[in-house]
Amino acid sequence: MYKGLREYIDYLERMGELIRIQEFTDPVYEIAEITDRVSKMPGGGKALLFENTGTAFPVLTNMMGSEKRILYALGIGGWEEISRKIDRLMQQAVCEKPTLMSKLKLLPTLKEAAGWLPKEAKGVPPCQEVVMAAPDLSRLPVLKCWPYDGGRFITFPLVHTQDPKTGVRNVGMYRMQVFTENTTGMHWHRHKTGARHYEEWPGGRMPVAVCLGGDPVYTYAATAPLPDGLDEYLFAGFIRGKGVELAPCLTQDLKVPADCDFVLEGYIDTNEPKIMEGPFGDHTGFYSPQDLYPRFHITAVTHRKDAVYPATVVGIPPQEDKYIALATEKIFLSPIQYALAPEITDLYLPEEGVGHNFAVVKIRKRYPGQAVKIAHALWGAGQMMFNKMLLITDDKDEEGKEIDIRDPEVLRRTAVKNYRPKRDTYFSRGPLDILDHAAPTCGFGGKMCLDATRKLSEETSRIRSENVSPARFISFVHPSDPVPADTLIAVIIDPDNDKANLYRNLWLAGSNIDPIRDSSFAECGTAKILVLDARTKAKDAEGMIRDWPAIAESSPETVRAVSEKWDKYRIG
Numbered sequence: 001m002y003k004g005l006r007e008y009i010d011y012l013e014r015m016g017e018l019i020r021i022q023e024f025t026d027p028v029y030e031i032a033e034i035t036d037r038v039s040k041m042p043g044g045g046k047a048l049l050f051e052n053t054g055t056a057f058p059v060l061t062n063m064m065g066s067e068k069r070i071l072y073a074l075g076i077g078g079w080e081e082i083s084r085k086i087d088r089l090m091q092q093a094v095c096e097k098p099t100l101m102s103k104l105k106l107l108p109t110l111k112e113a114a115g116w117l118p119k120e121a122k123g124v125p126p127c128q129e130v131v132m133a134a135p136d137l138s139r140l141p142v143l144k145c146w147p148y149d150g151g152r153f154i155t156f157p158l159v160h161t162q163d164p165k166t167g168v169r170n171v172g173m174y175r176m177q178v179f180t181e182n183t184t185g186m187h188w189h190r191h192k193t194g195a196r197h198y199e200e201w202p203g204g205r206m207p208v209a210v211c212l213g214g215d216p217v218y219t220y221a222a223t224a225p226l227p228d229g230l231d232e233y234l235f236a237g238f239i240r241g242k243g244v245e246l247a248p249c250l251t252q253d254l255k256v257p258a259d260c261d262f263v264l265e266g267y268i269d270t271n272e273p274k275i276m277e278g279p280f281g282d283h284t285g286f287y288s289p290q291d292l293y294p295r296f297h298i299t300a301v302t303h304r305k306d307a308v309y310p311a312t313v314v315g316i317p318p319q320e321d322k323y324i325a326l327a328t329e330k331i332f333l334s335p336i337q338y339a340l341a342p343e344i345t346d347l348y349l350p351e352e353g354v355g356h357n358f359a360v361v362k363i364r365k366r367y368p369g370q371a372v373k374i375a376h377a378l379w380g381a382g383q384m385m386f387n388k389m390l391l392i393t394d395d396k397d398e399e400g401k402e403i404d405i406r407d408p409e410v411l412r413r414t415a416v417k418n419y420r421p422k423r424d425t426y427f428s429r430g431p432l433d434i435l436d437h438a439a440p441t442c443g444f445g446g447k448m449c450l451d452a453t454r455k456l457s458e459e460t461s462r463i464r465s466e467n468v469s470p471a472r473f474i475s476f477v478h479p480s481d482p483v484p485a486d487t488l489i490a491v492i493i494d495p496d497n498d499k500a501n502l503y504r505n506l507w508l509a510g511s512n513i514d515p516i517r518d519s520s521f522a523e524c525g526t527a528k529i530l531v532l533d534a535r536t537k538a539k540d541a542e543g544m545i546r547d548w549p550a551i552a553e554s555s556p557e558t559v560r561a562v563s564e565k566w567d568k569y570r571i572g
Contacts, residue, residue: 001075001240004126004259005213005308008073009060012047017069023568024052027059027152029558032145034569035061035313036554037562039320044069046571049308053141057309063216065320070327073216075240079330082239086334089238116237118244118255125247125258127211128302135182135298140262142178143311146281147555150290152178153280156310157264158211158222159186160254161197163229169255170194171232173222176210177277182298185277186268189434190443193228198270198294205267207252208296213261213310215240223324225332225383233257251299261307266298281552283314283321284354284511288435289549315552317507322351341377343370345395348405352503356386356433357510360405362393368458372426375449379430386433388515391415391450398454415473419452421488421530423460426451427516437549438514438537446516470527476505483531485524491532509534 002008012018019038025031031050038045044066050059064070076082132139142152154176161170170193176184186208188195198206211218217240221232233244246255249265256263274292282288312320329349337344341363348360363374371392378384393403393414404410418424426449432439439445475487476499483490491509493499509532513519518533539547554562 001217001242002215004215004304004306005060005261005310006306008063008216009047009049009308011072012063012069015068015072017047017066017072018049019046019571020049020051021569021571022051023565023570024054025050025059025569027053027055027141028144029147029554030562031059031061031141031143031311032313032315033554033558033562034571036315036319038062038571039065039313040318043067044318044320044323048571050141053309055139055141057141057307059141059143060308060310061313062320063310064220064323066323067326070220070323073220074327075217082331083334085238086331113238115241116234116243118231118233118237118246121245121247121258125245126304127214127247127256127258127260127263128250129305130303130307131250132301132303135264135266135301137178137184137264137298137301138181141309143313145313146287146315146552147558148287148550148552149280150177150278154178154184154210154212155312155314156212156219158214158218158256158260159188159194160209160211160256161194161206162254163197164201164206166229168229169231169233170197170228171218171222173219175280176296177280179275179295182266184296184298185275186294186296187277187280188293191431191434196228198268201270203270205269207249207254207267209249209252209254209256209266210264210296211256211260211262212264213304213308214257214259215244218244218257218260219310220324220327224328227382249300250302260304262301262303262309264296264298265300265302266296268294268296270294279549281315282435283319284433284435284437285316285507285552286435286437286511286549287552288437289547317354318351321355325349325351325355336378336381340381341374344374346405350506352506353389353510354507356383357388357436358391358506359384359387359389360391360393360411362395362403362405363453364395365453368456371451371453372449375426375447376428379428379447385431386436387447388432388436388445388513389448389450389510391452393418394453412473415450415452415488416470418454419450419473419488420528422521422528424451424455425449425519425530427519429516436511437546438512438518440514440517442546446514446519448515448519476502479535483522483524483529485527485529487529489530489532490522491534494535505534512536 047063048061064073144152159172172194174188217236221236237243245258247258252265275295277293278290279287343363346362350358428447432445434443470488472487474489476491478495512534520531522529522531
């Protein structure tokens with residue numbers, strides 16, 4: 001555990017995972033461009049501490065932007081360490097304890113669990129060492145990342161709300177556009193718990209507290225796909241093996257971690273009209289459009305004497321959120337297995353899918369249609385409901401060798417051998433991320449399952465098997481190209497995109513395709529090929545009712561200015 005963000009920074013520096021930048025760096029555009037370049041370095045680059053920001057506070061970015069650093073942030077030595085801990089907890093949760101002796105064996109675990117519970121902090125908490133005479137966000141180095149952003153945005157906030165009926169706390173992460181020195185937007189989507197609290201609030205002022213920094217495990221916990229009603233600080237206590245110390249706010253009836261760097265206390269008036277917020281260059285790599293969201297009024301700003309302002313930069317992948325998604329992938333496999341589908345043996349969320357567009361799952365298959373059953377189960381489970389394209393494989397190949405779903409070549413061979421487009425493609429509809437710009441309507445659209453498991457006899461008779469000998473799983477083609485007969489899936493991309501840039505084209509495919517609207521089957525001789533249209537769609541055409549967003553990239557002026565100063569940053 002860390003006693004604050006400074007302690008985590010010191011640890012990263014000792015481990016060779018931090019670069020201090022003493023050259024003046026502007027929170028408007030410059031810090032984001034530098035961070036974007038570093039996050040795309042092999043392995044995620046280093047964490048960056050910008051010590052000269054034109055304010056009294058340094059800025060920390062990319063703090064969890066590598067596999068090493070996300071493990072450091074969670075305070076664990078490896079994924080197997082937390083997997084064993086969760087497995088043991090899940091086994092105890094689902095196993096019946098019929099005898100007195102077996103129940104007594106649970107006592108040590110119950111005692112351990114009691115230590116995970118949040119605790120009351122004593123004395124003046126570090127997060128309240130300094131109280132601003134009047135709330136003034138202009139004193140904080142809030143970033144503006146991309147040229148068409150609607151303003152400066154707080155990107156790593158821990159937003160505290162309470163259920164109006166039960167009083168249960170929720171901590172979520174929702175971007176916050178700064179409007180004035182004491183007001184921001186609160187960009188929570190309708191699927192989020194904070195939005196539910198807002199909609200159910202009986203009227204008037206709803207207390208909200210926003211924290212920044214502190215032990216980095218809080219930041220991860222705020223992003224984790226926990227069930228509604230499960231306290232994020234209990235989860236944080238479970239991960240680090242010690243309860244989080246909470247302190248009461250000064251102007252709102254809420255409690256926050258005592259070791260946070262900044263606390264913004266305030267309220268949302270549920271009787272007040274919503275305010276236009278955005279655009280924002282989002283984690284999808286595209287700008288999310290303007291829309292109406294609640295206004296957050298700040299009643300107090302407090303901070304540590306040695307406060308550091310944490311920020312994350314999102315945009316075209318890969319970014320820091322790649323590694324946050326990796327932690328979720330590793331940590332939440334066991335709960336999915338125990339609570340949802342024990343036949344799932346691994347889950348992989350490729351970074352090109354920005355968290356939800358792509359998922360690869362392998363299963364122990366025993367009966368026909370099992371892959372389809374798994375697809376519907378996952379599409380009904382928490383944040384997996386946002387997944388658009390799901391590829392399912394067996395856990396082992398015909399020779400009994402484990403299938404590594406993170407190895408692109410292994411995936412290609414598996415798909416080429418077991419997947420036939422017309423027979424093994426299944427379509428559905430359901431909820432999608434609000435930020436999914438390809439959906440025909442906001443938050444609702446198509447889903448697709450590709451069954452690349454070995455087929456049982458009952459499954460091969462559903463549709464006559466295609467007589468193909470494919471060499472490729474996916475090919476990217478321009479509109480004028482013929483559909484290649486030796487591929488299983490042909491993805492049509494805009495003419496100005498490089499067909500050889502596999503990473504970018506996979507990202508664009510996941511972003512620009514609605515699996516139902518943009519899918520068709522083509523016949524090339526005896527081959528049946530799935531054709532996916534990943535081109536830009538115009539509004540009022542191709543079933544689109546919304547404007548197609550621009551890609552979030554720095555302006556040429558910012559790119560040039562950062563390039564000219566690069567040696568002064570001493571990044572290498």
